[in-house]
Amino acid sequence: MSRREPRIVIIGAGVAGITAAHVLKKAGFTDLTVLEKGADVGGVWYWNRYPGLTCDVPSQIYQFGWAPKADWSKLWASGPEIQRYHRDVVERAGLADLIRCNVEVTSAVFDDKTGEWTVTTKGGETIPADFVLCATGVLENPAFPDIEGLDEFAGDVVHTARWDDDVVTEGKRIAVLGTGSTGVQIVSALQPGAERLTHFVRSPQWVLWAPMKLPQLPGTAAILGRLPKVHRRVYRGLLWGSGILPDIALNPNWRRKAVQGYARFSLLSQVRDRALRRKLTPDYEPLCKRQVISGTYYRAIQAPNAGLVTDAIEKITPTGIVTADGVEHPVDVIVLATGFRAHDYMRPMEITGADGLTLDKAWANGPRAYRMTAIPGFPNLFTVLGPNSPTGSISLQHSAEVTAKYLAQWIEQWSRGDVDRIEVTEEATDRFYEQVAEAMGPTVWNTGCNSWYFTEGGTIDLWPFDRKTMEQMLGEPDPVDFTLVASPSPARRVRR
Numbered sequence: 001m002s003r004r005e006p007r008i009v010i011i012g013a014g015v016a017g018i019t020a021a022h023v024l025k026k027a028g029f030t031d032l033t034v035l036e037k038g039a040d041v042g043g044v045w046y047w048n049r050y051p052g053l054t055c056d057v058p059s060q061i062y063q064f065g066w067a068p069k070a071d072w073s074k075l076w077a078s079g080p081e082i083q084r085y086h087r088d089v090v091e092r093a094g095l096a097d098l099i100r101c102n103v104e105v106t107s108a109v110f111d112d113k114t115g116e117w118t119v120t121t122k123g124g125e126t127i128p129a130d131f132v133l134c135a136t137g138v139l140e141n142p143a144f145p146d147i148e149g150l151d152e153f154a155g156d157v158v159h160t161a162r163w164d165d166d167v168v169t170e171g172k173r174i175a176v177l178g179t180g181s182t183g184v185q186i187v188s189a190l191q192p193g194a195e196r197l198t199h200f201v202r203s204p205q206w207v208l209w210a211p212m213k214l215p216q217l218p219g220t221a222a223i224l225g226r227l228p229k230v231h232r233r234v235y236r237g238l239l240w241g242s243g244i245l246p247d248i249a250l251n252p253n254w255r256r257k258a259v260q261g262y263a264r265f266s267l268l269s270q271v272r273d274r275a276l277r278r279k280l281t282p283d284y285e286p287l288c289k290r291q292v293i294s295g296t297y298y299r300a301i302q303a304p305n306a307g308l309v310t311d312a313i314e315k316i317t318p319t320g321i322v323t324a325d326g327v328e329h330p331v332d333v334i335v336l337a338t339g340f341r342a343h344d345y346m347r348p349m350e351i352t353g354a355d356g357l358t359l360d361k362a363w364a365n366g367p368r369a370y371r372m373t374a375i376p377g378f379p380n381l382f383t384v385l386g387p388n389s390p391t392g393s394i395s396l397q398h399s400a401e402v403t404a405k406y407l408a409q410w411i412e413q414w415s416r417g418d419v420d421r422i423e424v425t426e427e428a429t430d431r432f433y434e435q436v437a438e439a440m441g442p443t444v445w446n447t448g449c450n451s452w453y454f455t456e457g458g459t460i461d462l463w464p465f466d467r468k469t470m471e472q473m474l475g476e477p478d479p480v481d482f483t484l485v486a487s488p489s490p491a492r493r494v495r496r
């Protein structure tokens with residue numbers, strides 16, 4: 001049977017892009033090109049290099065199921081160790097030759113006549129493609145705060161997602177803005193060396209205590225390294241066990257209450273000063289925002305050289321930060337741990353689908369993708385870890401793998417010449433979002449806080465189902481939900 005080889009362009013070489021490349025290569029597709037704008041693979045683990053960066057998901061589950069590593073140095077690995085792992089996986093899986101770093105995609109345009117995509121890079125190169133897979137990440141575009149005077153500050157200003165090693169923090173008066181996972185990690189890392197560290201907190205977060213500096217249990221690396229079958233079983237066991245996370249997030253049950261109680265206890269047991277504790281107590285339920293985990297933050301913020309400021313920032317002068325109470329806090333370095341524009345996804349790339357429909361227009365009311373991956377109006381283009389991905393509740397490596405395997409099935413149909421143009425319908429996408437809205441009701445994310453989970457339109461951009469449901473929804477293509485067009489041109493149907 002004749003088979004045509006699809007030209008597949010994957011944009012992004014982070015967790016999602018590496019997974020997609022591996023899955024598609026394993027499925028037998030050979031014309032794969034991965035374009036990565038960074039100088040290295042790794043995605044968030046390449047871009048985020050701030051001091052103290054640690055993954056708050058245990059290492060034995062925060063890895064690719066198809067490339068398990070036995071010898072993590074810690075139970076919770078550091079950013080640099082995770083980044084080394086990504087480089088190593090790419091080499092070992094034979095993906096390095098497919099990946100082109102330092103290549104930024106500026107646009108992707110669909111041609112209605114030929115059914116092809118043209119991907120254009122910043123360098124002016126154009127790459128034709130039959131399929132475009134956007135694996136561009138969620139936490140990719142740093143959010144810079146709009147504070148009067150920030151540009152006039154005379155010292156260093158650095159965003160955690162674009163850390164600059166030339167910025168000296170040792171012995172300096174440091175201001176950290178932001179109280180998410182990043183802010184908490186960097187406060188803990190910078191406080192010991194600072195002359196003074198001031199944490200500016202607009203909204204305190206619950207910080208769940210965990211011993212994140214612990215090494216792996218003795219013998220773990222030796223046993224799992226020597227017994228790959230056991231290692232795979234351990235991984236699957238952890239994946240199964242981590243099913244407790246969506247359960248807690250989705251259902252208001254006693255398990256949720258227990259974890260929330262533990263978050264409150266973490267604060268109560270580590271901060272004895274009542275006034276400080278009041279300042280550190282959020283006005284929403286634990287787990288409502290992406291849960292912050294740290295074994296060191298509460299200790300760091302109570303150190304003699306540290307301080308917490310909860311008064312709103314009014315402006316920044318060349319030498320310090322002025323708060324609403326009129327006090328000027330003199331600082332040498334401002335660290336912005338102010339998060340990301342989490343709903344931009346593929347933007348600022350300009351994506352134009354069928355009939356000239358732009359992504360900006362299609363997403364005017366917020367990002368939408370059927371089952372995290374397909375967008376009406378954009379044939380043969382898919383997202384891997386796109387809108388509504390389970391950030392924080394299900395393993396992202398596993399979710400990317402499930403999605404990539406699903407996409408491999410669609411691409412296989414194209415290869416066989418059964419179909420040329422694969423486009424999800426508006427109706428199926430609407431139906432999916434009705435399910436999402438209904439399932440979102442009782443989730444903990446919907447209990448009255450504001451976080452990066454919320455889109456501007458007020459919807460929650462997360463996966464409100466469990467892992468099994470995800471595996472079912474993306475188990476195999478459901479043709480009823482798609483408009484499928486076979487090529488009218490016999491020339492397109494031949495093997496290339």
Ligand code: NAP
Nearest residue numbers: 054055056145178179180181182183202203290338339452
């Ligand atoms: P984030 O959770 O969005 O937190 C941003 C912080 O900046 C918030 O405290 C926010 O306050 C504050 N902020 C924003 N604009 C401000 C302004 N103009 N003035 C004062 N404060 C301002 O961002 P993040 O900490 O970078 O974390 C994002 C996500 O990255 C996490 O939720 C997690 O999923 C991931 N992450 C993971 C790890 C890990 O270990 N796995 C580590 C770091 C990050 P408000 O709350 O008041 O808006």
